[in-house]
Amino acid sequence: SQKIEQNSEALNIQEGKTATLTCNYTNYSPAYLQWYRQDPGRGPVFLLLIRENEKEKRKERLKVTFDTTLKQSLFHITASQPADSATYLCALGISYNTDKLIFGTGTRLQVFP
Amino acid sequence: DVKVTQSSRYLVKRTGEKVFLECVQDMDHENMFWYRQDPGLGLRLIYFSYDVKMKEKGDIPEGYSVSREKKERFSLILESASTNQTSMYLCASSPSGQGALVTSTDTQYFGPGTRLTVL
Numbered sequence: 001s002q003k004i005e006q007n008s009e010a011l012n013i014q015e016g017k018t019a020t021l022t023c024n025y026t027n028y029s030p031a032y033l034q035w036y037r038q039d040p041g042r043g044p045v046f047l048l049l050i051r052e053n054e055k056e057k058r059k060e061r062l063k064v065t066f067d068t069t070l071k072q073s074l075f076h077i078t079a080s081q082p083a084d085s086a087t088y089l090c091a092l093g094i095s096y097n098t099d100k101l102i103f104g105t106g107t108r109l110q111v112f113p
Numbered sequence: 114d115v116k117v118t119q120s121s122r123y124l125v126k127r128t129g130e131k132v133f134l135e136c137v138q139d140m141d142h143e144n145m146f147w148y149r150q151d152p153g154l155g156l157r158l159i160y161f162s163y164d165v166k167m168k169e170k171g172d173i174p175e176g177y178s179v180s181r182e183k184k185e186r187f188s189l190i191l192e193s194a195s196t197n198q199t200s201m202y203l204c205a206s207s208p209s210g211q212g213a214l215v216t217s218t219d220t221q222y223f224g225p226g227t228r229l230t231v232l
Contacts, residue, residue: 043223105155
């Protein structure tokens with residue numbers, strides 16, 4: 001069956017360290033992948049997009065990698081801050097012909113001072 | 114800035130009531146989506162619409178219907194609310210897909226959500 005897996009357990013790290021979140025998928029061949037941030041009681045907010053033919057994307061302290069062989073994306077936040085504490089969702093774009101996304105369940109990140 | 118608004122942040126209804134959830138976007142986006150979000154299950158797509166009066170079923174359409182009479186407005190209707198429809202409902206919009214040229218602008222913009230409780 002088709003599945004997208006993100007760590008259901010919260011990730012707790014100390015301020016200043018690099019947070020790494022994982023998104024694994026099976027039985028999909030996504031055309032692109034997106035990462036979103038969601039704060040409690042709010043809708044998700046887009047962070048980064050990476051296409052199937054791209055290995056890595058960066059935006060300020062954020063970095064996303066996409067390995068279509070391993071069927072995995074890694075999301076890194078360097079020099080993490082307490083303000084980065086939130087739930088992070090990965091979303092697969094299955095086709096370029098539709099804007100439909102398949103979302104993972106999200107991983108909650110807690111950054112401690 | 115893109116703005117997606119939802120008619121209510123919190124809603125409490127009784128079993129069997131007809132419930133309307135409204136969503137409005139102000140960026141002339143072609144696509145609009147309705148999701149529900151439950152702990153451990155993530156965001157699940159209920160319905161989406163890629164044009165006025167056009168709609169497609171998502172992964173969990175049972176018990177729901179939608180209406181898109183105007184481009185900026187997408188309504189989710191629970192014909193007869195049940196307790197298992199208690200959830201957080203999120204609306205989103207996106208511009209029309211650009212095929213292989215999909216860029217960071219072709220993302221989904223979400224509203225703040227409506228937490229619906231059905232008693």
